Amino acid sequence: MVSEQPLSPAAIALNRFGLGATPDTASAAALADPHGWLIAQFDHFDVTPPAWAALADARALLSAYQEQQRALRQARAAAPPPAPVTAATTPLPAGPVMAATVPMAGKPARTPEQKQARRDLGEDIHALYRQGVQARAQSALETQAPFVERLVHFWSNHFCVSVDNLPVTALAASFERDAIRPHVLGRFEEMLLAVERHPAMLLYLNQNQSIGPNSPAALRARAKGGADRQRGLNENLAREIMELHTLGVRSGYSQADVTEFARALTGWTVGGINDDAPGDFAFHPQQHEPGTRTIVGKTYAQSGVDQARAVLVDLAHAPATASHVATKLARHFAGDVPPQALVDRLADAFARSRGDLPTVYRALVASPEPWEPRSLKAKTPWEWTISSLRALGVGDVGTLQVATITQQLGQPVWKPGSPAGWDDTAASWIAPDALMRRVEFAQRLAAPRAAQIDARQRAPQVLPGALSAATAEQIAHAESPASALALMLVSPDFLRR
Numbered sequence: 001m002v003s004e005q006p007l008s009p010a011a012i013a014l015n016r017f018g019l020g021a022t023p024d025t026a027s028a029a030a031l032a033d034p035h036g037w038l039i040a041q042f043d044h045f046d047v048t049p050p051a052w053a054a055l056a057d058a059r060a061l062l063s064a065y066q067e068q069q070r071a072l073r074q075a076r077a078a079a080p081p082p083a084p085v086t087a088a089t090t091p092l093p094a095g096p097v098m099a100a101t102v103p104m105a106g107k108p109a110r111t112p113e114q115k116q117a118r119r120d121l122g123e124d125i126h127a128l129y130r131q132g133v134q135a136r137a138q139s140a141l142e143t144q145a146p147f148v149e150r151l152v153h154f155w156s157n158h159f160c161v162s163v164d165n166l167p168v169t170a171l172a173a174s175f176e177r178d179a180i181r182p183h184v185l186g187r188f189e190e191m192l193l194a195v196e197r198h199p200a201m202l203l204y205l206n207q208n209q210s211i212g213p214n215s216p217a218a219l220r221a222r223a224k225g226g227a228d229r230q231r232g233l234n235e236n237l238a239r240e241i242m243e244l245h246t247l248g249v250r251s252g253y254s255q256a257d258v259t260e261f262a263r264a265l266t267g268w269t270v271g272g273i274n275d276d277a278p279g280d281f282a283f284h285p286q287q288h289e290p291g292t293r294t295i296v297g298k299t300y301a302q303s304g305v306d307q308a309r310a311v312l313v314d315l316a317h318a319p320a321t322a323s324h325v326a327t328k329l330a331r332h333f334a335g336d337v338p339p340q341a342l343v344d345r346l347a348d349a350f351a352r353s354r355g356d357l358p359t360v361y362r363a364l365v366a367s368p369e370p371w372e373p374r375s376l377k378a379k380t381p382w383e384w385t386i387s388s389l390r391a392l393g394v395g396d397v398g399t400l401q402v403a404t405i406t407q408q409l410g411q412p413v414w415k416p417g418s419p420a421g422w423d424d425t426a427a428s429w430i431a432p433d434a435l436m437r438r439v440e441f442a443q444r445l446a447a448p449r450a451a452q453i454d455a456r457q458r459a460p461q462v463l464p465g466a467l468s469a470a471t472a473e474q475i476a477h478a479e480s481p482a483s484a485l486a487l488m489l490v491s492p493d494f495l496r497r
Contacts, residue, residue, distance in 0.1 A: 005465075005466060005467065005468035005469070005493065006373040006374065006465075007373045007374060007375065007465065007466045008373070008464055008465025008466060009034040009035075009371060009465075010030050010031045010034050010464045010465055011463060011464050011465045011466035012034065012370070012371055012373070013030045013034035013035075013037055013038055013147075014030050014146075014462075014464070015387065015463075015466070015497045016333065016370065016376065016377065016497040017038050017146075017147045017150065017333065017365070017370070018030075018038075018146035018147050018150065019140050019143075019146040019149060019150055019383070019386050019387060019390060020146075020383075020386060020387025020388070020390040020391055020462065021387075021390065021391065021461065021462040021463070021464065022390045022391070022393060022462070023391070023393050023458060023461045023462060024393070031464060035365055035366070038147045038365050039361075039362060039365060041144070041145035041146070041147045041148050042145075042148065042185055042358055042361075044144045044145045045143075045145040045148040045149075045184070045185060046139075046143070046144075046145070047181050047182050048177065048181065049138075049139050049142070049143075051134065051135035051138040051139055052135045052139060052177050052181070054135070055128070055131060055132060055135055055173055055174065055177065056128050056131065058128060058170050058171050058173065058174040058279075059171075059174070059199070059278070059279030059280060060279070061121070061124055061125055061128060061170045062167055062170050062171060062199065062270075062278075062279040063273060063278040063279045064121055065121060065125070065166060065167055065170065066272055066273050066278065066279070067273050068114075068117060068118065068121060070272075070273060071114075072110070072114065075114075121166075122166060125166050125169050125170045126169065128169075128170060128173065129163060129169050129170070129172060129173065129403065129414075130401070130403045131173070132172060132173020132174075132176075132177075132414075133173070133402050133403040133406070133413045133414075134397055134402055134403075135173065135177075136173070136176065136402075136413065137385075137386065137389075137397045137400075137402040138396070138397045140153075140386045140390075141386070141389055141390060141394060141395055141396070141397060142395055142396075148184060148185065151184050151361070152176065152180055152181055152184050153382070154328075154329070154332055155180050155184060155191065156175075156176045156180050156414075157416070157421040157422055157424075158244075158245070158325075158328060158421060159179070159180070159191070159192075159195040159201070159245055160414070160416055160419065160420075160421035160422075161175055161200045161201055161204040161414065162204065162414065162415050162416050162417050162418065162419070163412075163414050163415045164204075164415070164417065165203075167199075167203045168200055168203055168204045171198075171199055171200035171203070172200060172414040173414075174198075174200070175195075175198050175200035175201065175414075176414075178194070178198065179191070179194040179195045179198040179200075179201075180194075180195070182194070183357075184357065185357060185358055186357060187354070187355045187356055187357065188316050188321075188325065188350070188355035188356075188357060189312075189313055189316035189317065189354075189355050191357075192245065192246070192312055192315070192316050193309065193312055193313075195245070196237070196241060196245075196268075196312060197268070197281040198281070199270040199271075199279060199280060199281060201237070202237070202268065202269060202270050202281070203270060204419075205234075205236035205237040205240055205419065206234050206236050206237075207234060207236065207237040207265065207268055207269060208269040208270050209231040209234050210231070210232075210233055210234035210237070210262065210265065210266050210268075210269075210287070211231050211232060211233065211266060211287045212233065212263055212266040212267075212287060212288055212289025212290070213232065213233055213289065214289055214290060214291075215266060215267075215286060215287050215288055215289050215290070216285075216286040216287075217284075217286045217287050220286075233259075233262055233263065233266065233289075234262065235258055235259060235262040237262070237265055237268075238258050238259075238261035238262035238264075238265055239258050239262075240419045241261070241312070241315065242257070242258060242261065242315070244419055244420055244421075246315040246316065246318065246320075246321040246324065247296075247315060247318060247320040247321055247324060248320055248321070248323070248324030248327075251320035251323075251324070252296070252320065253296050257295050257296050260293045260294060260295045261293070261295050261308070261311055263289040263291075263293060264289070264293045264295070264300060264307045264308040264311055265308045266287050266288045266289045267283050267284050267285055267286075267287045267288030267304070267305065268281070268283060268305070268308060269281075269282050269283070269284050269287065270282060283304065283305040285304055288304060288305075288307075290303075293307060293311075295311055296314075296315075296318075298314060316355055317351075317354060317355060319347075319351060321350075322347040322348075322350040322351045322355075323343065323347045325346075325347075325350060325360075326342075326343045326344075326345075326346035326347035326350060326360075327343050328424070329346055329360070329364060330342045330343045330346060330369070331424055331425075332377075332424055333364060333370040333376075333377075334367075334369040334370045334372070334376060335369075335372075335376040335377065336376075336377070336424075336425040336426055336427075339369045341369065342364075342367050342369040342370070345363055345367055346360055346363055346364060346367075348363075349362075349363035375492075375493075375496035375497065376496075376497070377426065377496060377497050378426035378429050378430050378495065378496055378497075379429070379495055379496065379497055380411055380422065380424075380428075380429050381406055381409035381410055381411035381429065381434070381438070382406055382411050382413065383497070384409075384438060384494075384495065385402070385405055385406060385409065385441075387494070387497075388442065388445060388489050388494075389445075390462075391458065391462040391488070391489065391494070392445060392446075392449055392453065392458075392485075393453070405441065408437060408441070409434070409437050409438065409441065410429075410434055410437065430495075435490070435495075438489075438490055438495075439486070439490050442485075442486040442489040442490050443482070443483075443486045445485075445486075445489065446482045446483075446485035446486040446489065447482045449485065450480070450481035450482035450484075450485050451481070453481075453485055454481070455475045455478070455481065455484035455485040455487070455488045456472075456475055456476055456484065458485070458488065459471070459472065459475055459488045460472075462488075462494075463493050463494065466493055467493055468491075468492075468493055471487075471488070471491040471492070471493050474487050474491070475487050475488055475491075
């Protein structure tokens with residue numbers, strides 16, 4: 001059920017453009033001038049607030065991981081081959097044989113010390129991940145620029161990585177801090193270049209394993225009578241840049257364009273333990289495919305690292321990219337089926353400004369479609385968690401384990417499991433079991449705070465001009481103060497924006 005209460009401009013500014021209202025007087029500007037309040041935030045955004053600045057050095061952990069993996073490879077290479085396994089000397093046991101019970105030549109099992117070192121490093125990496133999630137939540141709670149913070153979250157999902165292995169888990173927080181936040185009020189081209197060069201993206205899409213088939217490294221391997229069986233040309237990064245990050249699917253590029261772009265990207269990798277900047281972006285010319293590339297009808301004769309960079313700059317300014325980005329922004333702020341007039345307006349602002357993002361945001365705020373006075377979007381678990389904490393006046397994340405909470409609610413931070421990111425439509429987030437998890441968490445949040453917060457007073461504060469009569473009545477007749485507060489957080493008025 002969706003509230004029939006027409007939404008006020010202030011409610012839209014606070015909850016659809018922002019991260020949810022707070023009970024303090026900071027929202028007074030939003031009440032007086034919603035449009036102006038949003039634009040003014042461009043001057044108040046803190047790129048690296050204290051919680052983000054305090055994060056541990058992710059690249060140091062990645063370097064330790066690289067060192068550990070190298071030591072293990074060296075140990076395997078130095079190990080003598082196992083004795084031949086024959087039916088006469090080693091009879092097979094009855095029943096199915098587990099692969100783990102059969103040793104592989106040249107790959108001895110890890111020693112207890114190696115296993116413990118890996119466990120310790122894994123614990124350090126997951127601790128860093130949790131610290132990063134805490135920093136993200138703390139920034140969202142204390143920010144004076146909630147509209148810009150929402151845009152950070154939008155772009156982090158657009159250019160997403162997924163923490164499906166230890167190296168990416170170590171780097172996910174630094175990816176948002178170093179590649180997204182500094183460029184959210186800059187130019188799309190700058191953000192694109194920062195994102196594609198970040199080690200989290202390079203490792204997530206296996207770009208570090210990509211080698212040009214005619215590169216010096218490949219030729220050297222063939223000259224030795226073999227080939228690098230572990231690595232070859234990897235098209236993951238090229239494909240996702242074109243399909244997800246820039247042009248969009250069905251925009252006219254071909255498989256041949258993807259392959260050519262992948263060749264241009266060869267050599268883009270992550271510094272290893274022998275590089276000047278281990279764990280950072282590196283270009284290895286010996287892995288780069290030589291020659292001129294033709295991509296989406298344009299020829300690129302640049303050499304080395306500059307070739308892929310030139311392609312990225314052109315993709316950033318392509319008309320299809322303007323349309324793709326505009327569509328996703330319109331969907332995020334104006335409904336699951338984005339209004340075409342808004343898409344066209346945002347795409348035009350993107351193209352005219354050469355990808356100047358504040359120009360696009362101003363066009364968004366000035367457009368009538370996102371100000372439609374009815375609920376247009378369902379809150380994702382992340383959005384609902386942050387808006388609930390803000391509504392309760394929680395200014396410090398404290399001991400709340402936000403990574404655990406979002407995991408339980410079905411949207412673990414930085415873990416969509418796909419390069420496409422989390423869905424931005426209501427159907428993904430309003431299933432009955434998902435709503436029941438929110439009800440349970442709302443009760444846990446409300447119970448220790450009900451003695452200090454009267455939901456009858458708090459609801460109109462955080463839903464100004466958006467509180468329906470039905471929700472107000474349910475809150476007024478709740479069986480307890482805690483139930484009233486929980487009802488506010490799971491009301492249709494609060495679940496949507």
